[in-house]
Amino acid sequence: MSAPVDPVGVRGRVAPLMVGIAILTTVLAGCAGSSGASQDARTSEASQAARPSAAPTVASGSPSPDWYAVELIDVRTGEPFSMNDFSGSVVLIEAMAIWCPTCLTQQAEVKELHALLGASSGLVSVSLDVDLHEDEASLKRYATEHGLDWHVAVAPLGVARALGNLYRAQYLNPPVSPMLLIDRHGTAFELPYGVKTAEVLRDIVVPFLED
DSSP, X not given: OOOOOOXXXXXXXXXHHHHHHHHHHHHHHHHHHHHHHHHHHHHHXXXXXXXXXXXXXXXXXXXXXXXXXXXXXXXXXXXXXXXXXXXXXXXXXXXXXXXXXXXXXXXXXXXXXXXXXXXXXXXXXXXXXXXXXXXXXXXXXXXXXXXXXXXXEEOOHHHHHHIIIIIOGGGGOGGGXXXXXXXXXXXEEEXXXXXXXXXXXXXXXXXXXXX
């Protein structure tokens, strides 16, 4: 016959175990709550980032940056132009390169944007090639092949530096689809990185066109 079990001894061993389980349960619940809160925060941040927006890069009323006056050559027509020529208009600027596949995707969305807005919208589009190794002849072939029917130019070194210094270094990194919007008063706004659909661009641009 086996020896009788001491009930007090059992309770003495079980009690600490139950306390340990209770503490572990509390800790796990707290971690789950913290994880959920962190996930909610990340979801909120992602939601905010996904919203159409444009952030001003300079205060309204500030003098126009020097690069607005730099003469550029439209490779499609051979005609010179500058950002100052579009004073009073809304200008959408894309920093791009011939070798960049993301740029082609973004340019297709810009085409669709102009179709959505109509020819009378007054929106001016400019593509600036920021790769200093690419020339006007190559860019002209690219613009013709892909049907870019807006202003397309090679950005001179001074303009490329201005884009990187005044805004962000990412404006010299075409695959992130960097774009600027210049309003009727000459204030430049940074658009979100990544390919922006025609609909997203429309939601960003229309309030500026209506200003």
